[in-house]
Amino acid sequence: MNIDPSLEAHVTRLFAPLNQQRAGGGFPITGALSSALNASVTPKSKAAYAVNISPTVATMFSAAGVNSWLRAVHSFLVSAALTDVSPIWASVAGYYSSHYSVRAIAHVLGFFQLFTAKQTVQIELQGNQFAGTFNPKKGSDREHKLYWKVVKTNPLFAADPFFTDNDASRDPSDAGHRERANYADFLPNFPTFAPLNRDEIIQRIQKISNIECSAPPIPSASRFPDIESVQVIAYHRLVRFRDLLDEVLGNGNRFWGVHRDPPWARGFIDYQLVDAQTNPVELGGK
Numbered sequence: 001m002n003i004d005p006s007l008e009a010h011v012t013r014l015f016a017p018l019n020q021q022r023a024g025g026g027f028p029i030t031g032a033l034s035s036a037l038n039a040s041v042t043p044k045s046k047a048a049y050a051v052n053i054s055p056t057v058a059t060m061f062s063a064a065g066v067n068s069w070l071r072a073v074h075s076f077l078v079s080a081a082l083t084d085v086s087p088i089w090a091s092v093a094g095y096y097s098s099h100y101s102v103r104a105i106a107h108v109l110g111f112f113q114l115f116t117a118k119q120t121v122q123i124e125l126q127g128n129q130f131a132g133t134f135n136p137k138k139g140s141d142r143e144h145k146l147y148w149k150v151v152k153t154n155p156l157f158a159a160d161p162f163f164t165d166n167d168a169s170r171d172p173s174d175a176g177h178r179e180r181a182n183y184a185d186f187l188p189n190f191p192t193f194a195p196l197n198r199d200e201i202i203q204r205i206q207k208i209s210n211i212e213c214s215a216p217p218i219p220s221a222s223r224f225p226d227i228e229s230v231q232v233i234a235y236h237r238l239v240r241f242r243d244l245l246d247e248v249l250g251n252g253n254r255f256w257g258v259h260r261d262p263p264w265a266r267g268f269i270d271y272q273l274v275d276a277q278t279n280p281v282e283l284g285g286k
Helices: 005-020 032-038 055-081 087-109 143-153 174-183 198-209 227-249 254-259
Strands: 049-052 111-114 119-126 129-136
Touching: 005 055, 005 087, 005 119, 005 227, 005 254, 032 055, 032 111, 055 087, 055 129, 055 198, 055 227, 055 254, 087 111, 087 143, 087 174, 087 227, 111 143, 174 227, 198 227
Parallel strands: none
Antiparallel strands: 049 129, 111 119, 119 129
């Protein structure tokens, strides 16, 4: 990754306070970040306004990013386990793995959406402290477009074909494929319910991690259930988040050091990718 010095400084400062807690320290209570940010909301504001962001609240952006990424890893495992059991839920879980990875990156970049207040928050590093800006949400600023737009417009990811604007009106599109799984009438027949066992899940994930992806396989609604594409691109996205924090933080942050390899995923996933020029495996191959 070619990480800009300003982004490196932002991420480093965002995670620095987490070194002050024990390595196995937990996350804030559920809803802590949204509650803290909602306390600073100017209701029904139609213009952007600045707010003071305490170090404690700023640090929650980093924890929120890691927590969302853990959801991505968990959702990916669920998708892999349901590959042959449920085309519907393998697709939906795979989509949410991608969405949680994108949301994780957006939180680390300093963005958070306040659903009830209908405002978005952006924090930026100014000197050694974070300053915040609240903005009223636009009609198009929905959960599954806002965070994806934030990531896609960041210079680090703007040219990365594994990230898109997630426009459901276009095909191929992650959101369009997810909507087919959720809302289309007369989906294909349901297979016999026979979940994959542990070894089969490991083999499935190994296959996904060894598929060459110089051109990202954005899932297509017209090819539903396009499960392999859903899983391949979800895997690449969760690895991108991990690589970003690994490159910036290295071994210098105890909190990330604990959570970058969740114990409940060990043995299933190694977060490795095959070089596009080495050992390529075509989509649909064995």
